[in-house]
Amino acid sequence: MNLIDFDYNFYGRRSVLEILKKRVMGLKEGYRQNVALLGSRYIGKTALLHCMMSQMEDEDVFFIYLDLENRDFDYFSVQFTKSLLYNYLKKENLPLQEDLKLLCAEAKDHIPRTVFLVQAIENFTGQGKMLEAYHMILSLPEVFTQETGKSVVLIFDEFGHLENFNIPEVFAELGKRIMTQKNCLYIVASSFPQQAETILSEKLSLLFGNFETIPLQPFNFSEAQGLIDQNLDGVKIGLHLKNFMADFAGGHPLYINLLCQELICLSGVYAQQEIYAPIVTQAIENVIFNRWGVISRHFELEINALTAGKSAGLAVALLGALAQGKHKISDLSESLKLKSPQISPRVNSLQDSNIVERNGNYYHIKDKLFSYWIKYVYQRRLHVIDLEAGRSRKQFKEEINRALNDFGVVARKDLSVRISDLMHKFDNESFVLCGRRYKLTAFRDIKILKLRTGTGNYFDAISAQGQEGLWLVVLKKDPVHDNDLNGILEEIKKLDPRPLRSVIVSLSGLDENAKVRALQEKLWIWDEDQLNCLMHLFDEPIIVR
Ligand SMILES: Nc1ncnc2c1ncn2[C@@H]1O[C@H](COP(=O)(O)OP(=O)(O)O)[C@@H](O)[C@H]1O
Ligand SMILES: [Mg+2]
Structure with a gap:
């Protein structure tokens, strides 16, 4: 090793x-x-x-x-x-x-x-x-x-x-x-x-x-996995832990490297042949929770640089609120008890510093791990009252364990359940995903169903009542071919009422003919990258194939 x-x-x-x-x-x-x-x-x-x-x-x-x-x-x-x-x-x-x-x-x-x-x-x-x-x-x-x-x-x-x-x-x-x-x-x-x-x-x-x-973007999921494999070079680690790390690091190669380095050191210290969950949580604690852990120190310097000068307190509070999941100016101003005109310039300046990104009227801290650190480490440090030794550390450990378990639970969920959970969160937002604008209405009556095509194939699907009409989302993990698409289109045409909007969710993409056809028929296509972009916007773990 x-x-x-x-x-x-x-x-x-x-x-x-x-x-x-x-x-x-x-x-x-x-x-x-x-x-x-x-x-x-x-x-x-x-x-x-x-x-x-x-x-x-x-x-x-x-x-x-x-x-x-x-x-x-x-x-x-x-x-x-x-x-x-x-x-x-x-x-x-x-x-x-x-x-x-x-x-x-x-x-x-x-x-x-x-x-x-x-x-x-x-x-x-x-x-x-x-x-x-x-x-x-x-x-x-x-x-x-x-x-x-x-x-x-x-x-x-x-x-x-x-x-x-x-x-x-x-x-x-x-x-x-x-x-x-x-x-x-x-x-x-x-x-x-x-x-x-x-x-x-x-x-x-x-x-x-x-x-x-x-x-240049963070690594996507499979690239992140590839870098972990390369770094751990033959050290055994379960797929679930690897997936968790890729998601947790938000695809940043630097964080992946530093976490892997710590994992290698710890598995040497504990003479482990394989990396198990306790070593992963320990590594995260060492580099992210400990004050002198390298990622923690790195984030602290970032915060210092961002908050130099006047109204530093506001910048910190704003980052905190963003990390807590307040994404709109109205939510931020409610949470910070300030008027929008006081907030907007600060958010804009965080955007200029390339820390915060905007999609529609949603603001987000770009770097997932930084956001996590602000929420679970930095803010806690600021607000801790009970200074009993080891208490915060214990709490952090529990949180990491919970995050690891939750990730497993979510990863085991069916794709249709994940998408329907996501659709419950839509609230008449307009987002740009991979260069295209999508208006996502608030839905009610979200139902998971099976769509049976004339050739006898079944597709998982979701129907949902939008504000102006019915939506149909058809899901497939494997590539969507021409004949799949024709079957789906035929079924859509038979539906009464006809859906106002149909979406094909395909984790492995569409073949060229299917793509052209779908676009002709004005179907929306969401592939893995677009879906994960949505998952990120709504603070959900990414979709693991
Ligand atoms: N493609 C990559 N493969 C492995 N490690 C990488 C890769 N890209 C970045 N890193 C790691 O992230 C660190 C920071 O990257 P760097 O190129 O300095 O970022 P930037 O120039 O964009 O600020 C590097 O020192 C390296 O450890
Ligand atoms: Mg550089």
């Missing part, structure tokens, strides 16, 4: 990796499509970029990777020039150096124009002439490409921080270069998608410099 090697445990993200690689290869072939990778903090943008670069090490392109988070212009300048020269020397099998002057000396005979420019940049920076230096840095890839015939891929991680360099028109200048330097591919990443989209659309959106944005 080995500890996790955090340098080499990258998992999944295949489709995004493929796109990035395709864009890099495209550049070599004269087709350039810049990319913006957007997603919450710690979701895996940097890890993904590093993985892409290491997998493309042998390609004939030069990567310049700069993480700009909390960096100043001096760092940008030195790191930019050093990276370019270092990578050049490495690729050419020339002696490597770390110091800029030595790098210049080593590369001078091979790429004199590039080195000349690097020295000029260093001089300008030394004299405090940042604007001139910045312009020159941006022209460096061009000069290098002219001199070597090689393409450059510039990666700016947390690129929004360029703004902090105090350089006038920092993005406009970058935008100009992006437009004219066709041999340079720009990949930018940001943990603040809204801010990034604004910069991209308002400041960098020059005609030929458009960016393709790729959103």
Whole structure:
């Protein structure tokens, strides 16, 4: 049993990796499509970029990777020039150096124009002439490409921080270069998608410099399971516990890694060959409940950063209410005994910080585990009266055990029961699921039934009375084929009254023909991702196939 090697445990993200690689290869072939990778903090943008670069090490392109988070212009300048020269020397099998002057000396005979420019940049920076230096840095890839015939891929991680360099028109200048330097591919990443989209659309959106944005989400259920398997590498663990962990961590690779690491340590301590429930609860307690547990500490720092400044108390109370399941402004204001106009700006600012997300008029803490921690650890700490040693810990342990049991109970429920439970929660909301808007009315008379088609097949189904008419939801765990769909459509047409709205819930998707047909007939299709999106919105555990 080995500890996790955090340098080499990258998992999944295949489709995004493929796109990035395709864009890099495209550049070599004269087709350039810049990319913006957007997603919450710690979701895996940097890890993904590093993985892409290491997998493309042998390609004939030069990567310049700069993480700009909390960096100043001096760092940008030195790191930019050093990276370019270092990578050049490495690729050419020339002696490597770390110091800029030595790098210049080593590369001078091979790429004199590039080195000349690097020295000029260093001089300008030394004299405090940042604007001139910045312009020159941006022209460096061009000069290098002219001199070597090689393409450059510039990666700016947390690129929004360029703004902090105090350089006038920092993005406009970058935008100009992006437009004219066709041999340079720009990949930018940001943990603040809204801010990034604004910069991209308002400041960098020059005609030929458009960016393709790729959103990076938490892992879906099967990816999360895959990462757990990879991390535990042969250590036995029951499927139920694995599923629970995937759901509990909300698909965040970082939390999965840290939990697995703790599990490995504990199973060593207790000399266990297999991981059982008590070890899982102990691991959760160690990393999430204990004050110095790594995830607990991480969340505490997040809270501190979010609540710096005035009205910190309100921000904390707001996060608490959101974690307690108050999702609408009206519910939040009732719970906090404040008027909506006092609440809205604070919620908006949490949204700007990318902590809270909005769907319809529902607000949610994005990170499931953070929300859990606020509810069961942080708020408890704030409100504890009885300081009897060990009392809170005992209570937390009981809660984790209950969550584990509940997860098992819910997972054993039939899909039809889960969907009907979910439908009971609808309250005339309008949500966007995977890019499509759905209006979900409040239902009464929700009934589970069997739908028998002409060919003798049975489907689980749910009928429910919406405000304007009857809804029919047909469920299938396996893929829905063309003939299934035809049978279902025939039965729907026979129903009296005809349903106002029909929905196909399919955990394994529809085949292409069935999908086209369903759309023609104006059926809604909810697949696993859309369902789990709804489950998340209504604070329900995800659906396990
Ligand atoms: N695909 C992945 N496979 C394994 N671990 C990952 C993956 N993505 C992220 N991680 C873990 O999460 C941590 C934080 O990811 P990072 O890339 O730094 O996030 P971001 O750049 O989005 O803030 C990484 O250090 C790594 O431990
Ligand atoms: Mg990062």
